[in-house]
Amino acid sequence: MSEPLIKTQDLRVEFPIGGGVFNRRVMTAVDGVSLEIPKGSFFGVxxxxGSGKTTLGRALLNAVPIASGSAHYDDGELQLDLANMSPKELKAYRRRAQLIFQDPYAALSPRMTVRDIIAEPIEIMKLTKSRAETDDRVREIAAKCRLNLEHLRRFPHAFSGGQRQRISIARALACGPQFVVADEAVAALDVSIQADILNLLKSLQRDLGLTFMFISHDLSVVAHTCDHVAVMYRGKIVESAPTRELFANPRHAYTQKLLSAIPSLEIAD
Ligand SMILES: Nc1ncnc2c1ncn2[C@@H]1O[C@H](COP(=O)(O)OP(=O)(O)OP(=O)(O)O)[C@@H](O)[C@H]1O
Ligand SMILES: [Mg+2]
Incomplete structure (x- = not known):
């Protein structure tokens, strides 16, 4: 197995659930998670x-605070303690870690052209020196995401769900991340389009050497696409193994229950 890009130890995320000043009550959404996401893997969660998948992903993207435990990032060039970053480190991490949302309708601003949607993160992070350079970069990433370049001038409402998800993916990849959290990235799509988007994500992962954390409630999608699977249950990772191993020999009762709910599975190589 290759080196981990992300490594957590006893990671905990808590949310306040009312109570007064003196009896602060919290619910533990991520409850002592220790995991390693190998560099270049398509890692399924x-x-x-309610088991804590999104919260875990958000904690690794620094979008919710880590209550305790540790999380480290190491891409070979940059090493970060995700629980304790300076503003400068946070800025560097923002470029390297990105999220692909579930809902391609809600994620895209209806008043921006596809070109501007993809260009925005490049401009915010000041990765280019001129509009022409930004345009080149937008076209390059759009082509990688198999978007028709003629469509860059249009607005997102003109597109189907699958094409919108391609636009979201292009936006997420615009600033050249290493780590991408895809949270239920195909759940809102028709089954016929899901396979297209999954194939796109897999080919982008291979071509660009990305590391994916692929969050899904759908075990069959995970079995088809991920090379490693972590099973979450009530805030904990109850099992984590290479996909084939996990499906051939599920150890935890919850995993066995999940598996028995699916009549037959074809597992990715
Ligand atoms: N901002 C928040 N404030 C309070 N509680 C939250 C917040 N976000 C999540 N939770 C709670 O944390 C727990 C884990 O939620 P989370 O969204 O991470 O689960 P999930 O596995 O992604 O579920 P789903 O499959 O429905 O997306 C749930 O009990 C949820 O209600
Ligand atoms: Mg979720």
């Missing part, structure tokens, strides 16, 4: 609704 699966589990029922």
């Amino acid at each position: 699966v589990g029922e609704s």
Whole structure:
């Protein structure tokens, strides 16, 4: 197995749930997670609704505070303690770690052209020196995401769900991240389009050498696409193994239950 890009130890995320000043009450959404996401992997996180998948992904993207435990990032060039970053480190990490949302309708501003949607993160991070350079970069990433370049001048409402998800993916990849969290990235799409988007994500991962954390409640999608699977249950990772191993020999009762709910599975190589 290759070196981990992300490594956590006993990671905990808590949310306040009312109570007064003196009896602060919290719910633990991520409850002592220790995991390693190998560099260049398509790492699946699966589990029922409310098990903490999104919260774990958001903690690794520094979008929710880490209550305790550790999380480290190491891409060979940059090493970060994700629980404790300076503003400068945070800025560097923002470029390297990105999120692809579930809902391609909500994620895209209706008043921006596709070109501007993809260009925005490049401009915010000041990665280019001129508009022409930004345009080149937008066209390059749009082509990689198999978007028709003629469509860059249009607005997102003109597109189908699958094409919108391609636009979201292009935006997420615009600033050249290393780590991408895809949170239920195909759940809102028709089954016929899901395979297209999954194939696109896999080919982008291979071509660009990305590391994906692929969050899904759908075990069959995970079995088809991920090379490693972590199963979450009530805030904990109850099992984590290479996909084939996990499906051939599920150890935890919850994983066995998840598996038995699916009649037959074809597993990715
Ligand atoms: N901002 C928040 N404030 C309070 N509680 C939250 C917040 N976000 C999540 N939670 C709670 O944390 C727990 C884990 O939620 P999370 O969204 O991470 O689960 P999930 O596995 O992604 O579920 P789903 O499959 O439905 O997306 C849930 O009990 C949820 O209600
Ligand atoms: Mg979720």
